[in-house]
Amino acid sequence: MYLQQLSVINFKNYTEAELTFSEGVNVFTGNNGAGKTNLLDAIHYLSLCKSYFNPIDTQQIKQGTDFFIINGTFNKNGANEAIACGVKRNQKKQFKRNKKDYQRLADHIGLFPLVMVSPYDISIIIEGSEERRRFIDNVISQTDNRYLDELINYNKVLINRNALLKRIADTGRYDPELLSVFDEQLIASGNLVFEKRKDFMESFTPIFNKHYQFLSGDAEQVELVYESQLLRDNFPELLKKSTEKDRILERTTIGIHKDELQFAIHGMPMKKFGSQGQQKSFLIALKLAQYSFLYQQKGFKPLLLLDDIFDKLDDNRVTKLMQMVSNHDFGQVFITDTNADKVENIFKRINVDLKLFKVTGGEIDG
Structure with a gap:
């Protein structure tokens, strides 16, 4: 193409x-x-x-x-x-x-x-976890339409659940049945997104490592680690345990919207300990790995x-x-x-x- x-x-x-x-x-x-x-x-x-x-x-x-x-x-x-x-x-x-x-x-x-590499991509390293989730979502969405649909649905339910938690706090009227409905919807979409992200990272990480080692001439040891609350326990159980905390904070504290990617160089955070050149090499390797993954999945360049x-x-x-x-x-x-x-x-x-x-x-x- x-x-x-x-x-x-x-x-x-x-x-x-x-x-x-x-x-x-x-x-x-x-x-x-x-x-x-x-x-x-x-x-x-x-x-x-x-x-x-x-x-x-x-x-x-x-x-x-x-x-x-x-x-x-x-x-x-x-x-x-x-x-x-x-x-x-x-x-x-x-x-x-x-x-x-x-x-x-x-x-x-x-x-x-398409894969774009830009100076603005430094936000993936130095900004919050939302930027790194967006990177994952961008790659998977280009290979899986259902993923994008479920992610959109998850975010809509999340907004509704958070609005309900705020209303409960404002009025003092607890509505466990409606909360349960939102939980079921959140779990259905969240589990699918989580499994797709987990499978993606298992395939993507070795590709990334290969590209970084080529760019750096095997001079540096880097790590790319996917973290999710759902790796530690199942989603329904986590939501159940967090109900009181969510009511106090008036927002949903458990779910795939809390997922994170950790970047490290020689065992230390890339954000703090990577030089500008190392950070740029890391970003380019991420994007070239994105390219290779899309090529594998789509069958064309x-x-x-x-x-x-x-x-x-x-x-x-x-x-x-x-x-x-x-x-x-x-x-x-x-x-x-x-x-x-x-x-x-x-x-x-x-x-x-x-x-x-x-x-x-x-x-x-x-």
């Missing part, structure tokens, strides 16, 4: 642009703020129906205009697939595949899988988007990374960087062709 063409109208800093891509490596170069990353985000929209950086669709509309349109043509198994996304102020987002509207955007997720990733990596790791993503295990790659000469020299050293686009203030030459 690869993206043949992309066109945007009134998207971020672009009035209009149309690009035709190579099946291999495509590079966007230009100064900071020129719009390189915006092109990656447009591709992300086509694959996952949303921006990678900002959940509010209308904030992607070019200033002074009322709508944006993104169109793309994918080649998948030799057949062309036309994907279109349109957002107009005060109207529902439109998303079409081969000119047909989707009933649910969730039905599109996973058809054109996802798109790989690398946004400004050379900063804070030494030359050895940069060369290893580019060797890795340019070999036969990877398909179409999109890269942004401020230095065109540097990128061209990197790929010249490893004897890989690329298509170069020079971006200047929302204008593209290439």
Whole structure:
């Protein structure tokens, strides 16, 4: 699978642009703020129906205009697939595949899988557990539609259960029957999400370890550990034991919304003890493992988007990374960087062709 063409109208800093891509490596170069990353985000929209950086669709509309349109043509198994996304102020987002509207955007997720690596990903390491759960959910959702449905359902029930706990605290009227109904719904969806996450991590962790060791040249020992309350006891029993605590705190303290991923280097937390280069290598290994997992599950190669990733990596790791993503295990790659000469020299050293686009203030030459 690869993206043949992309066109945007009134998207971020672009009035209009149309690009035709190579099946291999495509590079966007230009100064900071020129719009390189915006092109990656447009591709992300086509694959996952949303921006990678900002959940509010209308904030992607070019200033002074009322709508944006993104169109793309994918080649998948030799057949062309036309994907279109349109957002107009005060109207529902439109998303079409081969000119047909989707009933649910969730039905599109996973058809054109994609992995993005960005400086913003540092939040996976330094921010709270929600970021790490989001990473897991993003990977599994691209391979399993039912997972996404159950996760959405779980979160809806969780909101309702928390609202009930608050109402009980405010009114003093305990409603064990309604609480029991919410518990049953929470358990049904939560158990399925937990099992999927557990199975995913068992498959994913060895892949991650392989990629990190390659990037670091076996110089560092890292760990990736999945933690869940449901690993220690069954969900119904845990909920039962936590009822009084939940009533006091007015929120649900047990469940898969408390799951965590622990990152370590040489037995110490990566967040505190990893250097900037080590943290970046860790993130890149996570994303490349995501790519490998999606490839295994889907049977074809996802798109790989690398946004400004050379900063804070030494030359050895940069060369290893580019060797890795340019070999036969990877398909179409999109890269942004401020230095065109540097990128061209990197790929010249490893004897890989690329298509170069020079971006200047929302204008593209290439």
